Amino acid sequence: MVVDRESGDRADRIFAALSDATRREIVAMTLTAEYSVSELARRFPVSFAAVQKHVAVLERAGLVIKRRSGREQRVRGNADALREAHRLLDQLADVWRGRVERIGALLAEPEPEPEPGLDLDLDPGGA
Template identity: 55%
Template sequence: MVVDKLGDEVVDRLFQAFADTTRRDIVRRVTAGEYSVSGLAALYAMSFAAVQKHVAVLERASLVTKEKRGREQIVRANHDGLQKARRLLDEYEVMWRQRSERIADLLAETGPAAANPRPAGKIQTTEVEE
Protein backbone atom coordinates (compact mmCIF):
# COMPACT_ATOMS: atom_id res chain seq x y z
CA MET A 1 0.00 0.00 0.00
CA VAL A 2 1.20 3.49 -0.81
CA VAL A 3 -0.13 4.71 2.54
CA ASP A 4 2.20 2.32 4.35
CA LYS A 5 5.17 3.07 2.08
CA LEU A 6 4.95 6.83 2.51
CA GLY A 7 5.99 8.16 5.87
CA ASP A 8 3.64 10.24 7.98
CA GLU A 9 5.71 13.32 7.19
CA VAL A 10 5.24 12.85 3.42
CA VAL A 11 1.51 12.25 3.77
CA ASP A 12 1.20 15.33 6.01
CA ARG A 13 2.98 17.47 3.39
CA LEU A 14 0.62 16.22 0.66
CA PHE A 15 -2.51 16.95 2.68
CA GLN A 16 -1.14 20.34 3.76
CA ALA A 17 -0.46 21.19 0.12
CA PHE A 18 -3.97 20.23 -0.99
CA ALA A 19 -5.62 21.93 2.00
CA ASP A 20 -5.45 25.38 0.42
CA THR A 21 -7.58 26.64 -2.48
CA THR A 22 -4.78 28.69 -4.02
CA ARG A 23 -2.36 25.78 -3.95
CA ARG A 24 -4.91 23.46 -5.56
CA ASP A 25 -5.46 26.09 -8.25
CA ILE A 26 -1.71 26.45 -8.84
CA VAL A 27 -1.43 22.67 -9.27
CA ARG A 28 -4.32 22.72 -11.73
CA ARG A 29 -2.71 25.52 -13.74
CA VAL A 30 0.81 24.09 -13.89
CA THR A 31 -0.57 20.68 -14.83
CA ALA A 32 -1.81 22.34 -18.03
CA GLY A 33 1.46 24.20 -18.67
CA GLU A 34 4.44 25.82 -17.03
CA TYR A 35 4.25 29.24 -15.36
CA SER A 36 6.79 31.60 -13.92
CA VAL A 37 6.27 32.47 -10.26
CA SER A 38 5.67 36.08 -11.30
CA GLY A 39 3.14 34.88 -13.89
CA LEU A 40 1.32 32.96 -11.18
CA ALA A 41 1.47 35.95 -8.82
CA ALA A 42 -0.28 38.08 -11.43
CA LEU A 43 -3.26 35.70 -11.30
CA TYR A 44 -3.99 36.09 -7.58
CA ALA A 45 -4.91 38.98 -5.32
CA MET A 46 -1.88 38.44 -3.11
CA SER A 47 1.77 39.42 -3.02
CA PHE A 48 4.52 37.79 -5.03
CA ALA A 49 6.03 36.58 -1.74
CA ALA A 50 2.76 34.87 -0.76
CA VAL A 51 2.61 33.03 -4.10
CA GLN A 52 6.26 32.07 -3.66
CA LYS A 53 5.39 30.54 -0.28
CA HIS A 54 2.50 28.58 -1.81
CA VAL A 55 4.83 27.25 -4.51
CA ALA A 56 7.38 26.29 -1.82
CA VAL A 57 4.72 24.24 0.01
CA LEU A 58 3.83 22.48 -3.25
CA GLU A 59 7.49 21.88 -3.99
CA ARG A 60 8.11 20.36 -0.52
CA ALA A 61 5.17 18.02 -1.20
CA SER A 62 6.79 17.06 -4.55
CA LEU A 63 3.72 18.21 -6.49
CA VAL A 64 5.62 20.84 -8.50
CA THR A 65 9.20 21.52 -9.50
CA LYS A 66 10.87 24.89 -9.87
CA GLU A 67 13.64 25.63 -12.34
CA LYS A 68 15.60 28.83 -12.69
CA ARG A 69 15.51 30.19 -16.22
CA GLY A 70 17.38 33.46 -16.46
CA ARG A 71 15.85 35.75 -13.84
CA GLU A 72 12.63 33.76 -13.61
CA GLN A 73 11.62 30.71 -11.60
CA ILE A 74 9.59 28.36 -13.78
CA VAL A 75 7.03 26.15 -12.04
CA ARG A 76 5.98 22.82 -13.56
CA ALA A 77 3.83 19.95 -12.38
CA ASN A 78 5.80 17.05 -10.98
CA HIS A 79 3.88 14.19 -12.57
CA ASP A 80 5.59 11.53 -10.43
CA GLY A 81 4.56 13.37 -7.27
CA LEU A 82 1.02 13.87 -8.56
CA GLN A 83 0.76 10.15 -9.38
CA LYS A 84 1.94 9.29 -5.88
CA ALA A 85 -0.69 11.63 -4.41
CA ARG A 86 -3.38 10.11 -6.65
CA ARG A 87 -2.47 6.58 -5.54
CA LEU A 88 -2.52 7.67 -1.91
CA LEU A 89 -5.98 9.25 -2.27
CA ASP A 90 -7.24 6.20 -4.18
CA GLU A 91 -6.14 3.96 -1.30
CA TYR A 92 -7.87 6.19 1.23
CA GLU A 93 -11.03 6.07 -0.89
CA VAL A 94 -10.96 2.26 -0.95
CA MET A 95 -10.40 2.16 2.82
CA TRP A 96 -13.26 4.62 3.50
CA ARG A 97 -15.64 2.74 1.18
CA GLN A 98 -14.80 -0.57 2.90
CA ARG A 99 -15.45 0.97 6.30
CA SER A 100 -18.74 2.43 5.07
CA GLU A 101 -19.80 -0.95 3.72
CA ARG A 102 -18.81 -2.62 7.00
CA ILE A 103 -20.92 -0.13 8.97
CA ALA A 104 -23.87 -0.78 6.64
CA ASP A 105 -23.39 -4.54 7.13
CA LEU A 106 -23.29 -4.17 10.91
CA LEU A 107 -26.46 -2.08 10.87
CA ALA A 108 -28.18 -4.63 8.64
CA GLU A 109 -27.16 -7.47 10.98
CA THR A 110 -28.58 -5.80 14.05
CA GLY A 111 -31.83 -4.87 12.35
CA PRO A 112 -33.82 -1.64 12.25
CA ALA A 113 -34.39 -1.54 16.02
CA ALA A 114 -30.67 -1.15 16.69
CA ALA A 115 -30.29 1.47 13.99
CA ASN A 116 -33.11 3.58 15.47
CA PRO A 117 -33.72 2.55 19.09
CA ARG A 118 -36.45 5.12 19.76
CA PRO A 119 -38.97 6.76 17.50
CA ALA A 120 -37.97 10.17 16.20
CA GLY A 121 -39.50 13.12 18.00
CA LYS A 122 -40.33 11.27 21.23
CA ILE A 123 -38.42 11.91 24.40
CA GLN A 124 -38.01 9.01 26.77
CA THR A 125 -38.40 9.86 30.40
CA THR A 126 -38.04 7.80 33.50
CA GLU A 127 -39.97 8.37 36.66
CA VAL A 128 -38.00 8.81 39.82
CA GLU A 129 -39.44 7.44 43.03
CA GLU A 130 -39.25 9.77 45.97
Protein backbone atom coordinates in the same frame (compact mmCIF):
# COMPACT_ATOMS: atom_id res chain seq x y z
CA MET B 1 10.84 11.38 19.64
CA VAL B 2 9.21 11.37 16.31
CA VAL B 3 11.67 9.03 14.66
CA ASP B 4 11.44 11.17 11.60
CA ARG B 5 9.71 8.81 9.29
CA GLU B 6 9.71 10.33 5.88
CA SER B 7 6.78 8.28 4.71
CA GLY B 8 4.18 9.77 6.99
CA ASP B 9 5.43 13.29 6.66
CA ARG B 10 5.21 13.01 2.93
CA ALA B 11 1.52 12.21 3.06
CA ASP B 12 1.04 15.03 5.53
CA ARG B 13 2.72 17.49 3.21
CA ILE B 14 0.88 16.39 0.11
CA PHE B 15 -2.57 16.62 1.62
CA ALA B 16 -1.77 19.79 3.51
CA ALA B 17 -0.51 21.39 0.32
CA LEU B 18 -3.72 20.41 -1.44
CA SER B 19 -5.89 21.84 1.30
CA ASP B 20 -5.59 25.37 -0.04
CA ALA B 21 -7.61 26.54 -3.05
CA THR B 22 -4.91 28.88 -4.32
CA ARG B 23 -2.38 26.09 -4.25
CA ARG B 24 -4.70 23.66 -5.98
CA GLU B 25 -5.15 26.22 -8.68
CA ILE B 26 -1.42 26.70 -9.04
CA VAL B 27 -1.02 22.97 -9.42
CA ALA B 28 -3.66 22.79 -12.12
CA MET B 29 -2.17 25.76 -13.94
CA THR B 30 1.36 24.44 -13.87
CA LEU B 31 0.26 21.03 -15.05
CA THR B 32 -0.98 22.81 -18.15
CA ALA B 33 2.02 25.01 -18.77
CA GLU B 34 5.11 26.38 -17.13
CA TYR B 35 4.86 29.68 -15.31
CA SER B 36 7.40 31.83 -13.60
CA VAL B 37 6.63 32.68 -10.00
CA SER B 38 5.84 36.27 -10.87
CA GLU B 39 3.59 35.20 -13.72
CA LEU B 40 1.71 33.12 -11.19
CA ALA B 41 1.72 35.95 -8.69
CA ARG B 42 0.15 38.32 -11.21
CA ARG B 43 -2.86 36.06 -11.44
CA PHE B 44 -3.71 35.90 -7.79
CA PRO B 45 -5.04 38.66 -5.60
CA VAL B 46 -2.26 38.30 -3.09
CA SER B 47 1.29 39.53 -2.81
CA PHE B 48 4.20 38.07 -4.68
CA ALA B 49 5.69 36.80 -1.45
CA ALA B 50 2.47 34.98 -0.61
CA VAL B 51 2.47 33.17 -3.93
CA GLN B 52 6.14 32.44 -3.49
CA LYS B 53 5.34 30.75 -0.20
CA HIS B 54 2.55 28.75 -1.80
CA VAL B 55 4.94 27.54 -4.45
CA ALA B 56 7.46 26.64 -1.78
CA VAL B 57 4.83 24.58 0.04
CA LEU B 58 3.92 22.82 -3.18
CA GLU B 59 7.54 22.19 -3.95
CA ARG B 60 8.23 20.69 -0.53
CA ALA B 61 5.26 18.41 -1.11
CA GLY B 62 6.66 17.46 -4.50
CA LEU B 63 3.57 18.72 -6.29
CA VAL B 64 5.52 21.16 -8.40
CA ILE B 65 9.08 21.41 -9.57
CA LYS B 66 11.01 24.60 -10.02
CA ARG B 67 13.45 25.00 -12.85
CA ARG B 68 15.71 28.00 -13.02
CA SER B 69 15.76 29.74 -16.33
CA GLY B 70 17.85 32.86 -16.35
CA ARG B 71 16.57 35.23 -13.76
CA GLU B 72 13.26 33.55 -13.43
CA GLN B 73 12.18 30.35 -11.81
CA ARG B 74 9.79 28.37 -13.93
CA VAL B 75 7.27 26.21 -12.12
CA ARG B 76 5.75 23.08 -13.51
CA GLY B 77 3.30 20.70 -11.89
CA ASN B 78 4.31 17.17 -11.11
CA ALA B 79 1.74 14.63 -12.21
CA ASP B 80 3.58 11.89 -10.35
CA ALA B 81 2.81 13.55 -7.05
CA LEU B 82 -0.85 13.53 -7.94
CA ARG B 83 -0.63 9.83 -8.63
CA GLU B 84 1.06 9.50 -5.28
CA ALA B 85 -1.89 11.25 -3.69
CA HIS B 86 -4.23 8.85 -5.40
CA ARG B 87 -2.21 5.97 -4.07
CA LEU B 88 -2.38 7.32 -0.55
CA LEU B 89 -6.15 7.56 -0.80
CA ASP B 90 -6.31 4.04 -2.17
CA GLN B 91 -4.34 2.78 0.77
CA LEU B 92 -7.08 3.92 3.11
CA ALA B 93 -9.69 2.20 1.00
CA ASP B 94 -7.59 -0.89 0.47
CA VAL B 95 -7.21 -1.41 4.15
CA TRP B 96 -10.92 -1.10 4.36
CA ARG B 97 -11.47 -3.74 1.73
CA GLY B 98 -9.23 -6.08 3.66
CA ARG B 99 -6.42 -5.89 1.16
CA VAL B 100 -3.66 -4.79 3.43
CA GLU B 101 -0.24 -5.22 1.99
CA ARG B 102 1.76 -4.43 5.03
CA ILE B 103 0.86 -4.09 8.66
CA GLY B 104 2.72 -2.03 11.17
CA ALA B 105 1.35 -2.13 14.67
CA LEU B 106 2.20 1.41 15.63
CA LEU B 107 0.28 1.63 18.83
CA ALA B 108 -2.25 -1.16 19.13
CA GLU B 109 -1.87 -2.67 22.56
CA PRO B 110 -2.63 -6.35 22.86
CA GLU B 111 -6.28 -5.50 23.08
CA PRO B 112 -8.87 -8.09 22.22
CA GLU B 113 -10.28 -5.63 19.72
CA PRO B 114 -11.03 -6.62 16.13
CA GLU B 115 -8.44 -4.53 14.37
CA PRO B 116 -4.85 -3.62 15.08
CA GLY B 117 -3.54 -0.17 14.38
CA LEU B 118 -2.30 -0.27 10.86
CA ASP B 119 0.40 1.86 9.44
CA LEU B 120 -0.86 2.91 6.06
CA ASP B 121 1.99 5.33 5.75
CA LEU B 122 3.90 2.89 3.69
CA ASP B 123 5.96 4.02 0.75
CA PRO B 124 6.57 0.74 -1.03
CA GLY B 125 7.09 1.36 -4.72
CA GLY B 126 9.77 3.81 -3.87
CA ALA B 127 10.43 6.71 -6.17
